[in-house]
Amino acid sequence: MDRYLENIEHKAAVLCDALPYIRDFVHKVIVIEYDCGEWLSGVEEKKMIKDIVLLKSIGVIPIVVHRTQMGVDKFRENKRIAKLLELYDTKAIGICGKDGGMLQVEKKMPNGKDIGYVGDIKSVNTEVIDTLLENDFIPIIAPIGMDDKGDTYNINADDAACAIAGGIRAEKLAFLTDVEGVCMNPKDPSTLVSVLNLIEANKLIESGVISGGMLPKVNNCIHAVNSGVGRVHILDGRIPHCLLLEIFTDKGIGTAI
Numbered sequence: 001m002d003r004y005l006e007n008i009e010h011k012a013a014v015l016c017d018a019l020p021y022i023r024d025f026v027h028k029v030i031v032i033e034y035d036c037g038e039w040l041s042g043v044e045e046k047k048m049i050k051d052i053v054l055l056k057s058i059g060v061i062p063i064v065v066h067r068t069q070m071g072v073d074k075f076r077e078n079k080r081i082a083k084l085l086e087l088y089d090t091k092a093i094g095i096c097g098k099d100g101g102m103l104q105v106e107k108k109m110p111n112g113k114d115i116g117y118v119g120d121i122k123s124v125n126t127e128v129i130d131t132l133l134e135n136d137f138i139p140i141i142a143p144i145g146m147d148d149k150g151d152t153y154n155i156n157a158d159d160a161a162c163a164i165a166g167g168i169r170a171e172k173l174a175f176l177t178d179v180e181g182v183c184m185n186p187k188d189p190s191t192l193v194s195v196l197n198l199i200e201a202n203k204l205i206e207s208g209v210i211s212g213g214m215l216p217k218v219n220n221c222i223h224a225v226n227s228g229v230g231r232v233h234i235l236d237g238r239i240p241h242c243l244l245l246e247i248f249t250d251k252g253i254g255t256a257i
């Protein structure tokens with residue numbers, strides 16, 4: 001067959017494979033925990049942004065919660081992501097968890113120790129998010145909250161994404177990371193676990209397979225599912241178009257919980 005025809009037939013097949021997922025996820029909310037880590041080069045980031053634009057364009061409802069690299073101004077990062085989306089004619093607004101009283105926090109005191117302005121989320125008020133979604137904006141949310149005295153606190157981005165996804169009863173929550181997903185042997189990507197239910201995830205925690213940096217992440221995933229999120233995905237953000245590959249294929253590319 002002509003190479004050109006072969007190529008476009010393949011494209012048609014990809015689109016057809018995506019059809020059931022497009023149907024399932026249209027008008028559903030996907031919270032994306034977006035990590036602007038160093039590992040995300042300019043080119044890769046553009047692909048990530050395009051994935052979000054595509055999701056939005058077909059009627060999926062993305063919400064972005066972002067983490068920020070150490071030393072980078074959170075608000076600048078926040079507006080930068082909104083700008084990248086706007087460059088694709090996609091309505092986006094950068095806000096933080098203080099806006100509209102979205103994220104109420106209390107001071108975190110691990111073992112009674114004062115570690116500064118770091119907060120634990122007490123409650124989520126989704127009114128601002130609902131308003132933005134009604135008006136077709138993608139909310140880009142910096143994980144910052146406020147206590148009842150009006151003081152400002154930093155919040156762990158995973159915790160914020162998880163609380164927001166639970167608060168809004170999102171269909172999906174996707175964590176963009178710099179690892180493949182949950183692996184039976186973290187040093188060997190070929191041991192990636194593609195799907196985990198809650199019982200299996202808890203077992204892997206008990207047996208110590210899930211440990212280190214993956215442990216709080218998976219605990220957050222479990223918490224999100226328990227608070228009503230349909231499915232949580234841990235994805236390797238270094239894979240170009242990881243969001244589309246996960247959401248619009250049967251097997252995906254990361255770990256789905």
Ligand code: ARG
Nearest residue numbers: 194246247249251252254256
């Ligand atoms: N595309 C489907 C979804 O988004 C299935 C994804 C499966 N992913 C996986 N890592 N096994 O729900």
